[in-house]
Amino acid sequence: MEHIVIIGNGISGVTAARHIRKNSDKQITIVSAETKYFFSRTALMYVYMGHMKFEHTQPYENWFWDKNNINLKEGYVTQVNTDDKLLSFKDNSTLSYDKLIIATGSKPNKFGWPGEDLKGVLGMYHKQDLENLEIYAPNKEVCKRAVIVGGGLIGIELAEMLRSRDIPVTFLVRESSFWNEVLPAQESEMINKHILEHHIDLRLSTHLKEIKSDENGNVKSVVIEETGEEIPCNVLGLTAGVSPNINFLKDSGIETKKGVLVNRFLETNIKDVYAIGDCAEQNEAIGLRRNIEAIWYTGRMMGETLAQTICGKPREYNPGHWFNSAKFLDIEYQTYGWVFSERNKKKYETYFQWKHSKQNSCITISYDAKTQQFLGINTFGIRMRHEKFNQWLTEKQSIQYVLKHLKDANFDPEFYSLYEKQIIAKFNIENNTQLRVKPKSWKRIFSKI
Amino acid sequence: MKILQQLGLTVFLIALLLFTSSIFTGNFSMKQKDFDAFLTEKNYKSEHFTEALQKAIVTPEPLSIFEFSKRVRQAVADNNAYYNTLIKKYNAEKNWKKKGAQYQYKINGKPHSISFEIAKKAGNGFVKENAGLSWLLTFGLGIVGALLFILPNIILLGKPGIKNNHIYQQSATNRGFMAWLVLVYLVVFYLVLYFMADYLVNWTFMLDPISKALNGGPASQWFVYGFLYCTIMLTMGVRMYIKYRHNKYQIIRTTSVLFFQIVFAFLIPEIMTSLNMPGYDFKNAFPLDYDFFFEWNLKSLTESGGIGIFILVWGIVLTLIIVPVMVYFFGKRWYCSWVCGCGGLAETLGDPYRQHSNKSLSAWKLERWLIHSVLVFSLVMTLVTLYCYFSGTSYFLGIKSQWIKDTYSFLIGAWFAGVIGTGFYPIFGNRVWCRFGCPLAAYLGLVQRFKSRFRITTNGGQCISCGNCSTYCEQGIDVRAYAQKGENIVRSSCVGCGICSAVCPRGVLKLENGPEEGRINPTEILLGNDVDLMQLVNKK
Numbered sequence: 001m002e003h004i005v006i007i008g009n010g011i012s013g014v015t016a017a018r019h020i021r022k023n024s025d026k027q028i029t030i031v032s033a034e035t036k037y038f039f040s041r042t043a044l045m046y047v048y049m050g051h052m053k054f055e056h057t058q059p060y061e062n063w064f065w066d067k068n069n070i071n072l073k074e075g076y077v078t079q080v081n082t083d084d085k086l087l088s089f090k091d092n093s094t095l096s097y098d099k100l101i102i103a104t105g106s107k108p109n110k111f112g113w114p115g116e117d118l119k120g121v122l123g124m125y126h127k128q129d130l131e132n133l134e135i136y137a138p139n140k141e142v143c144k145r146a147v148i149v150g151g152g153l154i155g156i157e158l159a160e161m162l163r164s165r166d167i168p169v170t171f172l173v174r175e176s177s178f179w180n181e182v183l184p185a186q187e188s189e190m191i192n193k194h195i196l197e198h199h200i201d202l203r204l205s206t207h208l209k210e211i212k213s214d215e216n217g218n219v220k221s222v223v224i225e226e227t228g229e230e231i232p233c234n235v236l237g238l239t240a241g242v243s244p245n246i247n248f249l250k251d252s253g254i255e256t257k258k259g260v261l262v263n264r265f266l267e268t269n270i271k272d273v274y275a276i277g278d279c280a281e282q283n284e285a286i287g288l289r290r291n292i293e294a295i296w297y298t299g300r301m302m303g304e305t306l307a308q309t310i311c312g313k314p315r316e317y318n319p320g321h322w323f324n325s326a327k328f329l330d331i332e333y334q335t336y337g338w339v340f341s342e343r344n345k346k347k348y349e350t351y352f353q354w355k356h357s358k359q360n361s362c363i364t365i366s367y368d369a370k371t372q373q374f375l376g377i378n379t380f381g382i383r384m385r386h387e388k389f390n391q392w393l394t395e396k397q398s399i400q401y402v403l404k405h406l407k408d409a410n411f412d413p414e415f416y417s418l419y420e421k422q423i424i425a426k427f428n429i430e431n432n433t434q435l436r437v438k439p440k441s442w443k444r445i446f447s448k449i
Numbered sequence: 450m451k452i453l454q455q456l457g458l459t460v461f462l463i464a465l466l467l468f469t470s471s472i473f474t475g476n477f478s479m480k481q482k483d484f485d486a487f488l489t490e491k492n493y494k495s496e497h498f499t500e501a502l503q504k505a506i507v508t509p510e511p512l513s514i515f516e517f518s519k520r521v522r523q524a525v526a527d528n529n530a531y532y533n534t535l536i537k538k539y540n541a542e543k544n545w546k547k548k549g550a551q552y553q554y555k556i557n558g559k560p561h562s563i564s565f566e567i568a569k570k571a572g573n574g575f576v577k578e579n580a581g582l583s584w585l586l587t588f589g590l591g592i593v594g595a596l597l598f599i600l601p602n603i604i605l606l607g608k609p610g611i612k613n614n615h616i617y618q619q620s621a622t623n624r625g626f627m628a629w630l631v632l633v634y635l636v637v638f639y640l641v642l643y644f645m646a647d648y649l650v651n652w653t654f655m656l657d658p659i660s661k662a663l664n665g666g667p668a669s670q671w672f673v674y675g676f677l678y679c680t681i682m683l684t685m686g687v688r689m690y691i692k693y694r695h696n697k698y699q700i701i702r703t704t705s706v707l708f709f710q711i712v713f714a715f716l717i718p719e720i721m722t723s724l725n726m727p728g729y730d731f732k733n734a735f736p737l738d739y740d741f742f743f744e745w746n747l748k749s750l751t752e753s754g755g756i757g758i759f760i761l762v763w764g765i766v767l768t769l770i771i772v773p774v775m776v777y778f779f780g781k782r783w784y785c786s787w788v789c790g791c792g793g794l795a796e797t798l799g800d801p802y803r804q805h806s807n808k809s810l811s812a813w814k815l816e817r818w819l820i821h822s823v824l825v826f827s828l829v830m831t832l833v834t835l836y837c838y839f840s841g842t843s844y845f846l847g848i849k850s851q852w853i854k855d856t857y858s859f860l861i862g863a864w865f866a867g868v869i870g871t872g873f874y875p876i877f878g879n880r881v882w883c884r885f886g887c888p889l890a891a892y893l894g895l896v897q898r899f900k901s902r903f904r905i906t907t908n909g910g911q912c913i914s915c916g917n918c919s920t921y922c923e924q925g926i927d928v929r930a931y932a933q934k935g936e937n938i939v940r941s942s943c944v945g946c947g948i949c950s951a952v953c954p955r956g957v958l959k960l961e962n963g964p965e966e967g968r969i970n971p972t973e974i975l976l977g978n979d980v981d982l983m984q985l986v987n988k989k
Contacts, residue, residue: 050613050614051920059929297977318982320980326955327954334911334955383956386977413696414959415698442963
């Protein structure tokens with residue numbers, strides 16, 4: 001029986017395993033050095049904050065793997081021998097495979113800062129990072145201040161985590177406004193304000209110069225490049241992005257750049273070796289997507305696709321319309337289609353923006369100035385229906401159509417105040433139009449293209 | 450602010466201590482005059498009993514409620530033993546006439562209830578003489594303390610939003626020592642309330658003035674329970690308002706359960722009683738209201754004229770028509786988390802414990818066996834009762850009507866719904882009764898699963914499998930198992946509390962009522978992937 005070995009038990013690898021099992025009775029082994037059982041990486045923060053226990057982050061009960069005949073092997077792969085189809089492990093054991101799926105995910109970026117390997121310097125990615133955080137920042141007495149470097153999604157989550165234990169946090173962000181290479185200014189500025197409201201010491205346009213050590217090899221302070229200011233701290237979070245976790249492939253002959261290079265079938269240059277998830281790098285970009293997408297959803301989609309190929313129904317990886325979501329402290333964020341920040345805006349791209357006067361709710365809709373085609377939406381503090389926007393993007397609807405039918409897309413809990421009228425009124429004033437909001441229609445919501 | 454909370458907690462604990470220790474106060478020895486008046490009123494036939502009772506409780510020495518209760522129960526037991534011996538004797542002698550004559554001398558009723566009745570008249574002491582002050586020192590102080598503990602959260606919790614910080618790091622909410630302490634207190638409370646109510650007679654004295662104002666009579670242990678229930682729900686309702694102040698669904702839902710508990714379950718029945726009508730909770734539907742078809746209730750209703758008949762018809766219409774029709778349109782949530790008293794307590798007092806429900810597959814299996822068994826049990830009991838009521842017999846299908854009623858009342862009514870249902874909150878979560886035991890929930894659940902417009906919609910492919918929804922589902926539904934597959938959640942046990950939707954960090958879940966078509970949507974491949982692939986896989 002064909003033996004499928006998957007390195008990495010994150011969302012990509014596990015999704016692949018599940019779908020292979022659904023479609024075949026191939027022998028499946030998932031290898032992981034991090035944990036025996038699959039857990040949701042995105043939920044680690046809630047364990048530190050006390051919302052959940054670690055076991056709650058595991059989507060499947062422990063008997064699930066046995067029942068579905070999926071072998072779990074704990075071990076660290078040191079070498080991949082693609083000639084003999086053999087994996088070598090740190091403990092000198094080996095494992096042979098017929099088909100290999102590399103799904104090893106990411107590791108936090110380090111940029112060669114002096115002192116970046118000191119004790120108390122950590123990323124927020126692996127389960128081991130969570131364990132380290134419990135050692136170095138169990139409370140505000142042990143950790144008198146924490147500094148976080150890197151203003152992305154993980155950075156703000158780490159800040160929220162530490163604040164839940166009242167630990168003072170200084171947040172160093174390279175950009176002039178939080179995440180503004182991705183978010184339009186309206187949203188980025190709203191998040192800046194919200195960060196300050198949570199008593200996080202946000203430092204924009206600030207770079208890390210140096211990490212200083214105490215006599216025991218613990219981080220003692222950081223020095224800021226611009227001002228030379230030295231900020232004492234007991235924990236330093238490095239959250240300046242992630243990159244593919246593929247060092248172990250160095251001598252394997254598998255072609256890599258930043259990540260493992262794959263074609264649209266998620267195949268590497270070597271037969272029977274595939275790569276999916278954060279660690280995979282597309283040879284050629286798909287649409288407006290980046291070649292490496294370290295996103296939960298794309299990892300899952302690649303797992304779903306590759307499983308079909310492995311089970312004899314070759315499929316190209318063909319992701320649909322872009323979508324993503326996040327939560328910035330108390331503000332939920334969803335995005336459908338493409339909305340680029342002012343810095344990266346396409347030539348044809350125009351914004352329509354609305355912001356609530358008091359609450360932290362706002363939207364940015366991108367549309368083609370010439371054709372009026374709807375291109376994408378960022379929504380903050382208002383939940384929207386994925387299926388609806390997916391459909392509108394496929395149908396290439398106009399912004400006018402989208403605004404008129406915005407009630408169909410609202411996904412907020414019942415009884416919430418709705419803002420479609422305000423939103424469309426603003427559009428009418430700005431564009432001198434007479435659009436009216438249509439009442440919500442179940443028929444339209446359920447209509448398929 | 451934290452100091453204020455500490456103060457509140459201290460005040461609350463003092464009130465709780467006073468409240469609990471008030472049980473041990475008072476003198477229950479009876480004066481001759483009062484005893485004679487009591488005898489005239491009760492007209493006991495057994496002199497054997499009245500003499501023994503007089504000797505036991507008409508005494509100059511002070512009696513605590515426990516000593517008093519013991520003596521009364523002893524007198525009852527002695528009396529009944531005495532006549533049982535006589536009955537046995539005459540039985541052996543085949544002296545049927547004399548045997549039959551003895552029964553009237555036996556004292557019927559539960560010994561603790563008889564003790565309660567006399568204690569209510571016999572009691573003296575600080576609490577009885579200072580009902581108002583006692584109320585202020587217990588209920589009043591307790592409410593003030595609890596509010597002092599709760600209100601600072603407006604500031605301490607920070608900006609509105611989901612604030613579940615430290616739930617799994619605190620003893621009280623993480624099955625620690627504090628949680629077990631609360632469990633023991635609650636369990637003992639329920640055991641005493643159900644089976645040894647006379648021990649709580651001092652509590653009824655505190656509420657006598659309020660009871661008299663409402664229904665014209667002195668407070669019973671059930672009045673105390675009802676009043677306590679409302680007080681706790683209101684106070685913990687304030688906590689809900691603060692915790693979920695960003696979430697309108699929670700605010701409105703909490704207001705609704707408070708309204709139905711206070712007005713429908715408490716005030717209306719009390720006022721009806723004061724008007725010489727049978728006190729009835731118009732929202733309490735059979736089979737949760739399991740004694741609705743008991744002989745005594747049918748008798749009481751049919752003898753109460755127009756209002757009795759109205760209640761009888763209403764009760765039947767409520768169960769057979771209103772309940773299922775409403776479940777069709779809104780899901781069982783309209784009852785379980787908007788109206789029901791059990792649900793109301795679970796959603797207020799029980800909210801801090803909601804994460805303890807068991808999400809394993811085996812728990813789900815147990816749930817289905819247990820809750821449907823209770824439903825069958827309640828229906829069989831009612832069938833037997835009704836048959837016996839109309840036919841005048843006392844057996845049906847080989848089951849004794851009185852036996853099955855007593856068994857149900859004891860096992861399900863008292864132990865399951867009360868002692869386990871509420872007592873086990875801190876360890877097994879706040880919906881143990883609603884999930885595993887409530888026959889009405891089972892009935893509503895069947896309708897919700899097979900014929901309803903209600904579902905929890907999963908928002909395309911946005912789920913990140915974080916597990917907040919499953920963790921905070923009080924009904925132990927593994928919500929994530931559905932959401933991460935892009936499936937809507939259609940489960941008979943869902944009470945629609947809306948917390949899964951509230952705690953979701955990515956806006957994936959929405960409770961809604963919509964067309965039945967498309968309600969259950971199995972999707973193998975999640976939205977966001979290759980459209981052809983989705984179609985290909987889902988077509989099979």
